[in-house]
Amino acid sequence: MKKLILACLLAAAPMLTLASEGAALAKFQVDLGNRAGLQRGARTFVNYCVSCHSAEFMRYSRMAQDLGLTPEQVQANMIFNGGDVHQVMRVALGKKDGAKWFGQAPPDLTLAARSRGPDWLYAYLRSFYLDPSRPFGVNNTVFPNAAMPHVLANLQGAQELRDGHLQQVSAGTLKPAEYDAMIRDLVNFMVYIGEPAKLVRYGLGVKVMLFLLVFAGLAYMLKREYWRDVH
Numbered sequence: 233m234k235k236l237i238l239a240c241l242l243a244a245a246p247m248l249t250l251a252s253e254g255a256a257l258a259k260f261q262v263d264l265g266n267r268a269g270l271q272r273g274a275r276t277f278v279n280y281c282v283s284c285h286s287a288e289f290m291r292y293s294r295m296a297q298d299l300g301l302t303p304e305q306v307q308a309n310m311i312f313n314g315g316d317v318h319q320v321m322r323v324a325l326g327k328k329d330g331a332k333w334f335g336q337a338p339p340d341l342t343l344a345a346r347s348r349g350p351d352w353l354y355a356y357l358r359s360f361y362l363d364p365s366r367p368f369g370v371n372n373t374v375f376p377n378a379a380m381p382h383v384l385a386n387l388q389g390a391q392e393l394r395d396g397h398l399q400q401v402s403a404g405t406l407k408p409a410e411y412d413a414m415i416r417d418l419v420n421f422m423v424y425i426g427e428p429a430k431l432v433r434y435g436l437g438v439k440v441m442l443f444l445l446v447f448a449g450l451a452y453m454l455k456r457e458y459w460r461d462v463h
């Protein structure tokens with residue numbers, strides 16, 4: 233009996249820690265149906281993230297196809313390292329240089345939305361605050377002492393941590409709601425690169441539902457036809 237209770241507790245432990253971590257983070261509503269949003273997220277990602285981070289499991293051409301962009305559009309507007317649209321999102325920065333410059337090499341981001349979760353990402357990218365004791369002058373409430381600089385600071389403006397709360401102390405080029413919307417698109421895009429097949433699956437889901445509806449209609453008509461003679 234004791235063993236059984238212990239086993240139950242052990243099985244429940246990850247759920248408990250997940251629950252307690254989740255409590256601090258607002259729930260992020262993933263939306264992969266908004267194609268324009270995913271395209272905006274992709275633009276932010278290639279402009280602001282791929283300079284340090286790779287997404288080694290994501291091919292530009294696959295992204296173009298899934299997001300309804302032409303390979304030429306992606307080649308011309310989204311690839312800055314001279315690479316080709318059939319390549320994966322590789323970064324010029326070598327792992328060793330990354331570790332030397334930042335103390336910690338920027339990790340590959342293909343699976344970040346799966347390892348950290350969208351709630352975490354959405355909170356992380358909005359929670360940088362000024363901290364002169366850190367090498368880049370910023371810290372993060374969600375990822376304390378992160379080695380990443382606040383690369384979106386000119387858009388968001390600066391925040392300070394006062395009595396445990398983040399407070400905006402200088403404005404960026406975006407209003408807070410606009411910044412949040414941009415991060416929402418970016419996180420949705422990161423969820424997409426974590427599992428591109430999701431988009432295909434969602435599309436398939438709609439088709440299957442339509443088929444079932446049509447089929448149910450046909451079956452109903454057939455039933456009426458058969459029973460007409462019986463009555």
Ligand code: HEC
Pocket residue numbers: 276277280281282283284285334336337338339341344347348353356357377378379380381383384418
């Ligand atoms: C100037 C280089 C640089 C740029 C640009 C940059 N990052 Fe980072 N990022 C880092 C470094 C360095 C780390 C490692 C932080 C650590 O482990 O302390 C990191 C860590 C992260 C992590 C945490 C990964 C994990 O699971 O530990 C996420 C998520 C992330 N970055 C997202 C982004 C996004 C999204 C962008 C674009 C808006 C971006 N980064 C742009 C340098 C950068």
